[in-house]
Amino acid sequence: MAEAISAASLLAVQTKNNQYWKAYDLLFNYCWKYLIDHQHRGWYQLLNNENKMYSDEKSPVPKTDYHPVAACYQTIRALT
Numbered sequence: 001m002a003e004a005i006s007a008a009s010l011l012a013v014q015t016k017n018n019q020y021w022k023a024y025d026l027l028f029n030y031c032w033k034y035l036i037d038h039q040h041r042g043w044y045q046l047l048n049n050e051n052k053m054y055s056d057e058k059s060p061v062p063k064t065d066y067h068p069v070a071a072c073y074q075t076i077r078a079l080t
Contacts, residue, residue: 001031001043002067009075024075031068043068 005027012020034051035043042058042065 001027001035002071005031006071006074010078013078 005024008020008024008027012018012024031043034047037044037058044053045057046054048054
């Protein structure tokens with residue numbers, strides 16, 4: 001998901017097509033709502049088809065931080 005967020009922002013900037021910003025918003029909002037543990041931090045590793053966690057297991061270090069941060073960095077970099 002982090003890579004999809006990053007790709008959407010890069011495509012939006014390169015193509016000037018606002019549909020990619022809409023995709024960016026949809027992807028980011030989905031992650032914000034379902035994948036991010038707002039209480040204890042980190043992203044959950046897997047969800048079922050009803051967007052429920054299989055377990056409390058989160059992505060292993062360093063993936064839990066690296067991928068989301070890298071996606072945000074790529075978006076900022078594309079906008080500058």
